[in-house]
Amino acid sequence: MKNIYFVIIISVISVIYLLLNAYVYHRASVALPNKMARNTFAVLFWLCSVSFLIGQFLERTPWVNLTTVISGIGSVWLALFFYAFLFVLVIDIFALLHRLTSLLPVSFLEIATPFRLFVVVAVSTISLVTAGYINARYPTVNEYEVRINKQVAGKKQLTVALATDIHMGYVIGNNRLSDLVASLNAIEADVIIFGGDLIDHNMVPVTYHNMGEILSQLQAPLGVWAVTGNHEYIGNAESAVDYLSRYGIQFVRDTVVNVQGIQLVGREDAQKINFTQVNRKSLETIFEQVDSKLPIIVIDHQPLEQDRVVALGADLMVSGHTHQGQLWPFKILTKLIYKIEDGLVQKDNTHLYVSPGYGTWGPPVRIGNRPEIAVFRLIFD
Numbered sequence: 609m610k611n612i613y614f615v616i617i618i619s620v621i622s623v624i625y626l627l628l629n630a631y632v633y634h635r636a637s638v639a640l641p642n643k644m645a646r647n648t649f650a651v652l653f654w655l656c657s658v659s660f661l662i663g664q665f666l667e668r669t670p671w672v673n674l675t676t677v678i679s680g681i682g683s684v685w686l687a688l689f690f691y692a693f694l695f696v697l698v699i700d701i702f703a704l705l706h707r708l709t710s711l712l713p714v715s716f717l718e719i720a721t722p723f724r725l726f727v728v729v730a731v732s733t734i735s736l737v738t739a740g741y742i743n744a745r746y747p748t749v750n751e752y753e754v755r756i757n758k759q760v761a762g763k764k765q766l767t768v769a770l771a772t773d774i775h776m777g778y779v780i781g782n783n784r785l786s787d788l789v790a791s792l793n794a795i796e797a798d799v800i801i802f803g804g805d806l807i808d809h810n811m812v813p814v815t816y817h818n819m820g821e822i823l824s825q826l827q828a829p830l831g832v833w834a835v836t837g838n839h840e841y842i843g844n845a846e847s848a849v850d851y852l853s854r855y856g857i858q859f860v861r862d863t864v865v866n867v868q869g870i871q872l873v874g875r876e877d878a879q880k881i882n883f884t885q886v887n888r889k890s891l892e893t894i895f896e897q898v899d900s901k902l903p904i905i906v907i908d909h910q911p912l913e914q915d916r917v918v919a920l921g922a923d924l925m926v927s928g929h930t931h932q933g934q935l936w937p938f939k940i941l942t943k944l945i946y947k948i949e950d951g952l953v954q955k956d957n958t959h960l961y962v963s964p965g966y967g968t969w970g971p972p973v974r975i976g977n978r979p980e981i982a983v984f985r986l987i988f989d
Contacts, residue, residue, distance in 0.1 A: 622661055628693055629657045635696045636729075639722035656685040667778065672816045679778040680972075687737045687971035690935065695729045740935070740973035745784070747966055747979035749791065752952050754959050755987045756903050756923045760869040763988060769795045769828075770982040772803030772909070772928025773965030775839065778813050780967045785822045788966060788981075793827050795983055799867065800828040802857065803928040803963060804837025804877060804909025807848045814848075820855035830867050833858050835874045837909040837929065839969075841883040860907065862889040864897040870986075871898055873922065875908040895920050903988065911946050911962045918958040924984065925960050932964035936976030950977075 633653050640646045660682030666675040706712045760766070769792050776785055792800055807814055814820070826832050834857050840848045849859050858865075860874020873895070876888035891913060898904055904922040911927035930949045933939030942949040952961045961984075964977050 625661070626657070629653075629689060632689065632692050632696055633657075635700070636692075636726055639726035641723055656681060657689070660685055663778075667810050667812070670812070672813055676778050676781070676813065683779050683971050684737070684741070684973070687740065687935065687973040688733055690971075691736055692729060692733045695733060699725060699729070736975065737971075737973055740971075740975040744968050744972055744974040744979055747791070747981060749795065749981050749983060751983045751985065752961070753985045753987060754924055754952075755989055757957065757989050758901065758903050758923065760903060760988050763869065765988065766799065766830075766870060766986040767795070767797045768799045768801060768905070768984040768986060769797035770801045770803055770926050770961075770963060770984065771966045772926075772963045773805045773837070773931060773967050773969070774802070775805055775808040775967040775969050776814060776819055777808030777810050779972050780808065781813070782817050782819060782822060784967070785819055789822055789825050791981055793825070795981070797828055797983065799830045799870070800826055800832045801872075801905075801907060801926065802832070802834035803907060803926055804835050805839040805928065805965075805967075805969075806834060806837070806852065806857070807840055807843060808969070809839045809843035811843060811847050811851065815851065820851060820857075823852065823857060824855040826856065830870070831858055832856055833860055833865070833867075833872055833874070833907070835860055835907045835909055836877045836880070838877050838879040841877055841879055845880075845883070862894055864894060866899075866902070869902055871902050871904045873898065873904060873906045875906070877909045878912055879910075891916050891920060903986070911948055911960075914947060914955075914960050917960070918955045922958050924986070925958065926963070926982075926984075927961070928963045928965050930962060930964065931969065931974075932977035934968060934974055934977065935971065939976055 633650070637646050637649060640649055659678050663675060663679035663682040666678055669675065702712065771788060771792065774780060774788065834852070836845050836849065836859065853859065860872050862876045863874065865872050865874070875894070878888065881887045900921055906917050906922045906925040908925065908927050910929045914925060917925045930942045930946055932950045933942045946962070948960055948962050950962050950964055952959060961982065963982050964980055966979050966981060968974060
């Protein structure tokens with residue numbers, strides 16, 4: 609029954625996607641000056657449009673290299689199509705308002721011919737997505753000082769590096785992963801934490817390209833730790849954890865580990881129940897293992913239950929998941945959904961941090977936000 613529902617949902621989404629593409633195609637093609645231009649545009653447009661759907665199908669095959677190419681084209685097209693759709697929609701809204709109210713001056717209408725509008729939209733869309741593509745490939749390293757009013761034997765401070773939402777797979781491959789490892793090692797952190805969605809969902813490209821071998825080059829004296837995210841569960845969380853554990857990634861799953869006096873409280877992703885029919889443990893149950901006299905760092909992929917974390921007396925909570933919207937204007941939605949969707953906020957004695965993430969989901973593009981690695985200098989007073 610679940611498979612039937614899945615097929616129905618995917619079919620509906622695919623039809624909507626193709627209809628929206630058809631809307632953009634129609635509005636663009638009527639602006640072109642001749643048949644040859646329209647035919648050339650039609651071929652290029654629909655090849656790019658269906659590449660995304662074909663890529664989704666190919667992900668279930670062993671043809672990794674072909675899938676990487678098709679998925680790469682399709683993922684970039686998603687961003688191009690999305691912004692072209694927004695531009696065309698805005699133009700059509702103004703055209704409708706003009707018909708109703710004669711809003712636009714005659715001089716503007718004489719200049720804004722259909723073909724000129726086509727060129728403006730095409731150039732604007734390509735420029736915007738190109739800038740977003742470049743932006744997504746150059747993450748920032750943001751440093752934060754966090755004072756914790758607790759003592760740790762033999763330590764006055766500790767450096768923790770956090771990277772969330774890597775989404776390694778067909779789009780985020782070995783080159784990006786090697787850059788991440790180099791950046792993390794350059795920080796010389798005592799502890800490295802992955803805040804979920806290390807894997808996009810599909811293990812095939814991860815194992816095919818042996819991405820775990822790259823991650824095994826990470827260096828942190830007190831270990832490399834991780835929690836599951838929703839994308840691990842969209843794929844197969846147990847397979848992902850088993851594979852990554854072989855390369856030095858230590859998962860903290862609804863339990864507490866003491867790392868030389870620093871307590872890491874790692875949570876299973878909140879969507880675990882949707883994929884396993886088993887809920888994650890409550891914070892209160894996990895905190896029964898905690899020593900309140902020692903520093904407590906909660907790692908939860910999605911920035912949920914923050915008030916409960918504050919009430920339980922954690923010193924730092926780190927999350928990701930939001931991507932800060934990734935593509936403008938989705939940042940508006942993440943701000944509405946989450947109390948804290950980005951940055952560091954202190955409530956009582958608890959520091960709450962939400963990272964926009966390192967990688968991307970879907971289009972390899974970020975507009976209106978920057979990818980990052982977060983570095984926390986923990987100072988024990």
